[in-house]
Amino acid sequence: MTTRTPLMAGNWKMNLNHLEAIAHTQKLAFALADKDYEAVEVAVLPPFTDLRSVQTLVEHDKLKIKYGAQxxxxxxxxxYTGEISGPMLAKLRCTYVAIGHSERRQYHGETDELVNAKVKAAFKNGITPIMCVGEELEVRDAGNHVTHTLAQVEGGLKGIPAEQAETIVIAYEPVWAIGTGKVCGAEDAQEVCAAIRGKIAELYSQEVADKVRIQYGGSVKSGNVAEIMGQADIDGALVGGASLDADEFVKIVRFRDQ
Ligand SMILES: O=C(CO)COP(=O)(O)O
Structure with a gap:
């Protein structure tokens, strides 16, 4: 069994301008210590307009925080008016890019085919995708959450070779738990995350599945993170609202102390 380094990533969504981004990243860097980075990989996903400022700060101050795009x-x-390309993100030395977030699926009509094309674009440019999947409330109520989510995983990974697939991050974010304060129960989240790992084993191999990091996202806070991280197939969190509060995000990174 491979040991997977937990990844705590803050998805800022459409929040914080570039000046606020600098102040926020500095606050995180000031609070986090070497021992935090030894235990957990920490990343922020700011809006595009902040990336250059965050990059400059991280590189100049040699911060251990990773960053990526949304x-x-x-x-x-x-x-392609309004679009931002993989080569542009690679030039900014983005480590990660979130792909297929439910807000993009919902408000921008992103399909599994498009998500798959974006996953390929990320890999082509040396950027690790954080591929987001998860069901809406009606799907969960109908008991189809596992099937629905696995279809998104399979669709998003179509044509991705094993060497790339083993490096991907998959974020399981049940739509009904995003920004609602309704956290998915740790065992319910584990059920889907274990099924995702099983699907990767089926599509590739157990070895690949053991390497893939699977995050949970949806109303993660310092008060619930420890229980979520206690689940065998959950390797981190994709944090929205709580990542905008530096003290709270630091507590989430230090989930072992909660
Ligand atoms: O969508 C999310 C992270 O990508 C989760 O958002 P919240 O943590 O605000 O529920």
């Missing part, structure tokens, strides 16, 4: 274009360049 979306990526399927195209490498050209006449």
């Amino acid at each position: 979306d990526i274009s399927v195209h490498d360049g050209g006449a």
Whole structure:
């Protein structure tokens, strides 16, 4: 069994301008110590307009915080107004990019096919995808949450070779738990995360499945993170609202102390 380093990532969504981003990242860096980074990988996913500022701060001050984007274009360049390409994100030395977040699926009509194309664009540019999956409330109420989520996993990974698949991060984010304060019970989250790992084993191999990090996302806070992280197949959290409060995010990184 491989030991997977937990990944705590803050998805800032459309919050914090570039000046606020600098102040917030500095606050995180000031609070986090070497022992935190030894135990947990810490990342922030700011809006595109903040990335250059965050990069400059991280590189200048040699911070151990990783950063990434919230979306990526399927195209490498050209006449695609408003899009941001993989080469642009790679030039900013983004480690991660969130792909297929439920807010993008819901408000921008992103399909599994598009998510798959974006996963390919990320890998092509040397950026690790954090591929988001998860069911809406009606799907859970109907008891189809596992089937629904596994179909998203399979669709998103289509044509991705094992060497790339083993490095991906998958974030299980039940839509009904996002920003609602309704956290998915730790055992319910584990059920789906274990099924995701099983699907990866089926698509690739157990060895690949053991390497993939699976995060939980949806109303994660310092008060519930320890129980979630106590589950065998949960390797981190994708944190929305609580990541905008530096003290709270630091507590989440230190989930072992909660
Ligand atoms: O969507 C999320 C992270 O990507 C979760 O958001 P909240 O933590 O605000 O529920």
